Amino acid sequence: MNIGRAAALSGLPVKTIRYYEEIGLVRPDRSSNGYRDYGEAHVHKLAFLARARSLGFGIDDCRTLLALYEDRSRASADVREVATGHLGEIDRKIAELREMRETLSGLIAACAGDDRPDCPILGSLAAERETEALGAMLDPGP
Amino acid sequence: MNIGRAAALSGLPVKTIRYYEEIGLVRPDRSSNGYRDYGEAHVHKLAFLARARSLGFGIDDCRTLLALYEDRSRASADVREVATGHLGEIDRKIAELREMRETLSGLIAACAGDDRPDCPILGSLAAERETEALGAMLDPGP
Protein backbone atom coordinates (compact mmCIF):
# COMPACT_ATOMS: atom_id res chain seq x y z
CA MET A 1 0.00 0.00 0.00
CA ASN A 2 1.03 3.61 -0.53
CA ILE A 3 2.25 5.89 2.18
CA GLY A 4 -1.07 7.74 2.48
CA ARG A 5 -2.91 4.60 3.41
CA ALA A 6 -0.19 3.51 5.79
CA ALA A 7 -0.54 6.92 7.41
CA ALA A 8 -4.30 6.58 7.76
CA LEU A 9 -3.97 3.09 9.22
CA SER A 10 -1.14 3.86 11.59
CA GLY A 11 -2.33 7.26 12.69
CA LEU A 12 0.96 8.91 11.80
CA PRO A 13 1.37 11.84 9.41
CA VAL A 14 2.88 11.06 6.03
CA LYS A 15 5.81 13.33 6.75
CA THR A 16 6.56 11.52 9.96
CA ILE A 17 6.55 8.15 8.23
CA ARG A 18 9.05 9.41 5.68
CA TYR A 19 11.14 10.73 8.51
CA TYR A 20 11.06 7.37 10.27
CA GLU A 21 12.36 5.79 7.11
CA GLU A 22 15.12 8.37 6.85
CA ILE A 23 16.36 7.56 10.36
CA GLY A 24 16.08 3.84 9.71
CA LEU A 25 13.11 2.98 11.88
CA VAL A 26 10.76 1.52 9.29
CA ARG A 27 12.02 0.75 5.80
CA PRO A 28 9.28 0.07 3.29
CA ASP A 29 9.70 -1.61 -0.09
CA ARG A 30 9.45 0.41 -3.26
CA SER A 31 6.97 -0.10 -6.06
CA SER A 32 8.14 0.00 -9.67
CA ASN A 33 7.04 3.61 -9.94
CA GLY A 34 9.28 4.60 -7.04
CA TYR A 35 6.45 4.91 -4.52
CA ARG A 36 7.00 3.54 -1.05
CA ASP A 37 5.17 0.28 -0.53
CA TYR A 38 4.04 -0.69 2.96
CA GLY A 39 2.78 -4.10 4.06
CA GLU A 40 0.84 -5.13 7.13
CA ALA A 41 4.00 -5.62 9.15
CA HIS A 42 5.21 -2.13 8.30
CA VAL A 43 1.93 -0.59 9.34
CA HIS A 44 2.03 -2.61 12.52
CA LYS A 45 5.44 -1.21 13.33
CA LEU A 46 4.31 2.31 12.55
CA ALA A 47 1.35 1.95 14.89
CA PHE A 48 3.69 0.57 17.52
CA LEU A 49 5.83 3.66 17.14
CA ALA A 50 2.83 5.96 17.29
CA ARG A 51 1.84 4.46 20.61
CA ALA A 52 5.33 4.49 22.05
CA ARG A 53 5.73 8.12 21.05
CA SER A 54 2.39 8.99 22.58
CA LEU A 55 3.70 7.62 25.86
CA GLY A 56 6.54 10.07 25.51
CA PHE A 57 9.32 7.64 24.62
CA GLY A 58 12.09 9.28 22.65
CA ILE A 59 13.14 8.01 19.28
CA ASP A 60 16.09 6.14 20.73
CA ASP A 61 13.88 4.36 23.22
CA CYS A 62 11.47 3.59 20.40
CA ARG A 63 14.26 2.01 18.44
CA THR A 64 15.19 -0.12 21.43
CA LEU A 65 11.61 -1.09 22.12
CA LEU A 66 11.02 -2.03 18.51
CA ALA A 67 14.13 -4.19 18.54
CA LEU A 68 12.99 -5.89 21.74
CA TYR A 69 9.55 -6.36 20.28
CA GLU A 70 11.01 -8.16 17.30
CA ASP A 71 13.37 -10.23 19.40
CA ARG A 72 11.47 -13.34 20.39
CA SER A 73 14.13 -14.22 22.93
CA ARG A 74 14.02 -10.89 24.77
CA ALA A 75 13.79 -10.70 28.53
CA SER A 76 10.85 -8.67 29.79
CA ALA A 77 13.29 -7.17 32.30
CA ASP A 78 14.96 -5.30 29.42
CA VAL A 79 11.68 -3.79 28.34
CA ARG A 80 10.82 -2.95 31.89
CA GLU A 81 14.12 -1.17 32.34
CA VAL A 82 13.55 1.08 29.36
CA ALA A 83 10.08 1.84 30.66
CA THR A 84 11.12 2.59 34.22
CA GLY A 85 13.89 4.83 32.96
CA HIS A 86 11.35 6.78 30.98
CA LEU A 87 8.96 6.85 33.92
CA GLY A 88 11.72 8.45 35.95
CA GLU A 89 12.14 11.10 33.28
CA ILE A 90 8.42 11.78 33.31
CA ASP A 91 8.43 12.12 37.09
CA ARG A 92 11.35 14.50 36.91
CA LYS A 93 9.54 16.67 34.38
CA ILE A 94 6.31 16.64 36.36
CA ALA A 95 8.18 17.71 39.49
CA GLU A 96 9.88 20.55 37.61
CA LEU A 97 6.61 21.73 36.12
CA ARG A 98 4.86 21.54 39.44
CA GLU A 99 7.49 23.69 41.01
CA MET A 100 7.12 26.26 38.25
CA ARG A 101 3.38 26.08 38.62
CA GLU A 102 3.55 26.64 42.35
CA THR A 103 5.73 29.73 42.08
CA LEU A 104 3.90 31.17 39.13
CA SER A 105 0.41 30.70 40.48
CA GLY A 106 1.48 32.37 43.71
CA LEU A 107 2.73 35.36 41.79
CA ILE A 108 -0.38 35.53 39.66
CA ALA A 109 -2.57 35.42 42.74
CA ALA A 110 -0.63 38.34 44.19
CA CYS A 111 -0.94 40.45 41.04
CA ALA A 112 -3.86 42.84 40.86
CA GLY A 113 -4.13 42.58 37.11
CA ASP A 114 -5.48 46.05 36.65
CA ASP A 115 -4.19 49.11 34.81
CA ARG A 116 -1.72 50.11 37.48
CA PRO A 117 1.92 49.28 36.86
CA ASP A 118 2.78 47.66 40.21
CA CYS A 119 3.23 43.97 39.67
CA PRO A 120 4.61 41.29 41.98
CA ILE A 121 5.34 39.07 38.99
CA LEU A 122 7.78 41.57 37.52
CA GLY A 123 8.91 42.39 41.03
CA SER A 124 9.91 38.82 41.64
CA LEU A 125 11.67 38.48 38.31
CA ALA A 126 13.60 41.66 38.92
CA ALA A 127 14.39 41.02 42.58
CA GLU A 128 18.02 41.23 43.58
CA ARG A 129 19.11 38.03 45.26
CA GLU A 130 22.29 37.04 47.03
CA THR A 131 24.65 37.89 44.23
CA GLU A 132 26.99 39.84 46.52
CA ALA A 133 28.58 36.71 47.94
CA LEU A 134 29.28 35.35 44.47
CA GLY A 135 30.45 38.71 43.24
CA ALA A 136 32.83 39.08 46.15
CA MET A 137 34.15 35.59 45.67
CA LEU A 138 35.29 36.28 42.18
CA ASP A 139 36.78 39.70 42.09
CA PRO A 140 36.24 43.04 43.83
CA GLY A 141 34.94 44.25 40.47
CA PRO A 142 34.99 47.79 39.05
CA MET B 1 32.67 44.32 32.87
CA ASN B 2 33.52 41.42 30.59
CA ILE B 3 31.12 38.68 29.63
CA GLY B 4 32.62 36.16 32.04
CA ARG B 5 31.85 38.32 35.02
CA ALA B 6 28.39 39.14 33.72
CA ALA B 7 27.84 35.40 33.44
CA ALA B 8 28.98 34.77 37.01
CA LEU B 9 26.77 37.56 38.33
CA SER B 10 23.68 36.71 36.33
CA GLY B 11 23.95 32.96 36.63
CA LEU B 12 23.77 32.46 32.87
CA PRO B 13 26.39 30.66 30.78
CA VAL B 14 28.60 32.83 28.61
CA LYS B 15 27.29 31.14 25.48
CA THR B 16 23.73 31.91 26.45
CA ILE B 17 24.52 35.56 27.01
CA ARG B 18 26.06 35.81 23.55
CA TYR B 19 22.98 34.10 22.19
CA TYR B 20 20.72 36.60 23.93
CA GLU B 21 22.62 39.37 22.27
CA GLU B 22 22.31 37.69 18.89
CA ILE B 23 18.52 37.54 19.19
CA GLY B 24 18.40 41.10 20.45
CA LEU B 25 17.46 40.54 24.07
CA VAL B 26 20.40 42.22 25.81
CA ARG B 27 22.81 44.35 23.82
CA PRO B 28 26.02 45.23 25.66
CA ASP B 29 28.45 47.97 24.75
CA ARG B 30 31.83 47.13 23.29
CA SER B 31 35.20 47.96 24.76
CA SER B 32 37.96 49.33 22.54
CA ASN B 33 39.45 45.85 22.23
CA GLY B 34 36.20 44.49 20.85
CA TYR B 35 35.16 42.75 24.05
CA ARG B 36 31.54 42.97 25.15
CA ASP B 37 31.09 45.39 28.01
CA TYR B 38 28.24 44.86 30.46
CA GLY B 39 27.00 47.34 33.05
CA GLU B 40 24.83 46.86 36.10
CA ALA B 41 21.66 47.32 34.10
CA HIS B 42 22.70 44.67 31.61
CA VAL B 43 23.44 42.19 34.36
CA HIS B 44 20.13 43.02 35.93
CA LYS B 45 18.34 42.23 32.72
CA LEU B 46 20.27 39.01 32.33
CA ALA B 47 19.32 37.90 35.82
CA PHE B 48 15.72 38.82 35.04
CA LEU B 49 15.88 36.59 32.00
CA ALA B 50 17.47 33.76 33.96
CA ARG B 51 14.59 33.84 36.41
CA ALA B 52 11.91 34.11 33.76
CA ARG B 53 13.44 31.17 31.89
CA SER B 54 13.61 29.14 35.08
CA LEU B 55 9.86 29.61 35.42
CA GLY B 56 9.56 28.10 31.96
CA PHE B 57 8.69 31.24 30.02
CA GLY B 58 9.69 30.98 26.38
CA ILE B 59 12.01 33.49 24.78
CA ASP B 60 9.12 35.37 23.22
CA ASP B 61 7.40 35.71 26.57
CA CYS B 62 10.70 36.82 28.06
CA ARG B 63 10.98 39.52 25.46
CA THR B 64 7.47 40.69 26.28
CA LEU B 65 8.07 40.56 30.02
CA LEU B 66 11.30 42.48 29.68
CA ALA B 67 9.56 45.15 27.62
CA LEU B 68 6.79 45.41 30.21
CA TYR B 69 9.37 45.57 32.96
CA GLU B 70 11.02 48.52 31.29
CA ASP B 71 7.75 50.25 30.54
CA ARG B 72 6.93 52.37 33.56
CA SER B 73 3.42 52.94 32.26
CA ARG B 74 2.57 49.26 31.87
CA ALA B 75 -0.63 47.78 33.22
CA SER B 76 -0.13 44.86 35.57
CA ALA B 77 -2.99 43.20 33.72
CA ASP B 78 -0.71 42.78 30.72
CA VAL B 79 1.91 41.03 32.80
CA ARG B 80 -0.71 38.90 34.41
CA GLU B 81 -2.04 37.85 31.04
CA VAL B 82 1.34 36.62 29.87
CA ALA B 83 1.75 34.76 33.14
CA THR B 84 -1.68 33.13 33.09
CA GLY B 85 -1.16 32.08 29.50
CA HIS B 86 2.04 30.39 30.49
CA LEU B 87 0.39 28.84 33.53
CA GLY B 88 -2.16 27.31 31.19
CA GLU B 89 0.63 25.81 29.12
CA ILE B 90 2.23 24.38 32.22
CA ASP B 91 -1.06 22.85 33.30
CA ARG B 92 -1.54 21.35 29.88
CA LYS B 93 1.89 19.78 29.99
CA ILE B 94 1.40 18.47 33.50
CA ALA B 95 -1.88 16.87 32.49
CA GLU B 96 -0.27 15.25 29.48
CA LEU B 97 2.62 13.91 31.52
CA ARG B 98 0.31 12.64 34.20
CA GLU B 99 -1.66 10.71 31.66
CA MET B 100 1.50 9.17 30.29
CA ARG B 101 2.62 8.39 33.79
CA GLU B 102 -0.63 6.70 34.64
CA THR B 103 -0.59 4.43 31.62
CA LEU B 104 3.08 3.66 31.83
CA SER B 105 3.17 2.88 35.52
CA GLY B 106 0.23 0.53 35.06
CA LEU B 107 2.09 -1.33 32.34
CA ILE B 108 5.27 -1.48 34.38
CA ALA B 109 3.40 -2.86 37.35
CA ALA B 110 1.96 -5.59 35.13
CA CYS B 111 5.33 -6.57 33.71
CA ALA B 112 7.19 -9.36 35.45
CA GLY B 113 10.58 -7.95 34.59
CA ASP B 114 12.29 -11.31 34.50
CA ASP B 115 14.09 -13.21 31.74
CA ARG B 116 10.95 -14.48 30.07
CA PRO B 117 9.85 -12.70 26.90
CA ASP B 118 6.18 -12.11 27.76
CA CYS B 119 5.67 -8.44 28.40
CA PRO B 120 2.47 -6.42 28.79
CA ILE B 121 4.37 -3.26 27.91
CA LEU B 122 5.24 -4.53 24.45
CA GLY B 123 1.85 -6.17 24.30
CA SER B 124 0.13 -2.86 24.79
CA LEU B 125 2.32 -1.06 22.28
CA ALA B 126 1.69 -3.77 19.71
CA ALA B 127 -2.01 -4.19 20.39
CA GLU B 128 -4.34 -3.89 17.43
CA ARG B 129 -6.96 -1.26 18.06
CA GLU B 130 -10.01 -0.19 16.12
CA THR B 131 -8.33 0.47 12.84
CA GLU B 132 -10.91 -1.50 10.86
CA ALA B 133 -13.45 1.28 10.91
CA LEU B 134 -10.94 3.79 9.65
CA GLY B 135 -9.59 1.37 7.10
CA ALA B 136 -13.04 0.63 5.76
CA MET B 137 -13.87 4.32 5.58
CA LEU B 138 -11.05 5.04 3.25
CA ASP B 139 -10.79 2.26 0.78
CA PRO B 140 -11.44 -1.47 0.68
CA GLY B 141 -7.67 -1.82 0.36
CA PRO B 142 -5.67 -4.51 -1.44
Next chain:
DNA sequence: CCTTGACCTTCCAGTTACTGGAAGCCTTAT
Protein backbone atom coordinates in the same frame (compact mmCIF):
# COMPACT_ATOMS: atom_id res chain seq x y z
C1' DC C 1 -6.38 12.30 -26.02
C1' DC C 2 -6.07 15.71 -22.64
C1' DT C 3 -6.70 17.66 -18.46
C1' DT C 4 -7.64 17.95 -13.65
C1' DG C 5 -6.84 16.66 -9.06
C1' DA C 6 -5.12 13.78 -5.75
C1' DC C 7 -1.10 11.41 -4.57
C1' DC C 8 3.54 10.59 -4.73
C1' DT C 9 8.75 11.88 -5.05
C1' DT C 10 13.08 14.57 -3.41
C1' DC C 11 15.34 18.32 -1.32
C1' DC C 12 15.79 22.44 1.50
C1' DA C 13 14.68 25.33 5.28
C1' DG C 14 12.80 26.36 9.78
C1' DT C 15 11.42 25.31 14.46
C1' DT C 16 13.50 25.92 20.34
C1' DA C 17 17.05 27.50 22.94
C1' DC C 18 20.93 26.76 23.27
C1' DT C 19 25.72 23.98 23.25
C1' DG C 20 30.25 22.42 21.55
C1' DG C 21 34.21 23.19 19.00
C1' DA C 22 37.71 25.28 15.93
C1' DA C 23 40.73 29.07 14.78
C1' DG C 24 42.58 33.03 16.30
C1' DC C 25 43.23 37.71 19.05
C1' DC C 26 44.08 40.06 23.85
C1' DT C 27 45.94 40.35 28.41
C1' DT C 28 48.52 39.14 32.31
C1' DA C 29 51.96 36.60 34.78
C1' DT C 30 56.10 34.17 34.93
Next chain:
DNA sequence: ATAAGGCTTCCAGTAACTGGAAGGTCAAGG
Protein backbone atom coordinates in the same frame (compact mmCIF):
# COMPACT_ATOMS: atom_id res chain seq x y z
C1' DA D 1 59.18 34.69 25.38
C1' DT D 2 55.70 32.04 26.43
C1' DA D 3 51.93 29.95 28.66
C1' DA D 4 47.37 30.30 30.49
C1' DG D 5 43.09 31.97 30.39
C1' DG D 6 39.55 34.83 28.55
C1' DC D 7 37.76 36.90 24.66
C1' DT D 8 36.22 37.00 19.50
C1' DT D 9 33.62 34.97 15.30
C1' DC D 10 31.64 31.35 12.73
C1' DC D 11 29.90 26.68 11.89
C1' DA D 12 27.55 22.61 13.16
C1' DG D 13 24.53 19.85 15.89
C1' DT D 14 20.72 18.80 19.02
C1' DA D 15 14.87 16.34 18.83
C1' DA D 16 11.56 15.28 16.13
C1' DC D 17 9.41 16.72 13.09
C1' DT D 18 6.86 20.32 9.79
C1' DG D 19 6.14 23.28 5.74
C1' DG D 20 6.93 24.27 1.14
C1' DA D 21 8.73 24.15 -3.63
C1' DA D 22 9.35 21.70 -7.95
C1' DG D 23 8.08 17.97 -10.33
C1' DG D 24 6.63 12.77 -11.51
C1' DT D 25 2.33 9.30 -11.51
C1' DC D 26 -2.18 7.74 -11.85
C1' DA D 27 -7.31 7.29 -12.31
C1' DA D 28 -11.39 9.55 -13.80
C1' DG D 29 -14.00 12.67 -16.68
C1' DG D 30 -14.92 15.23 -20.96
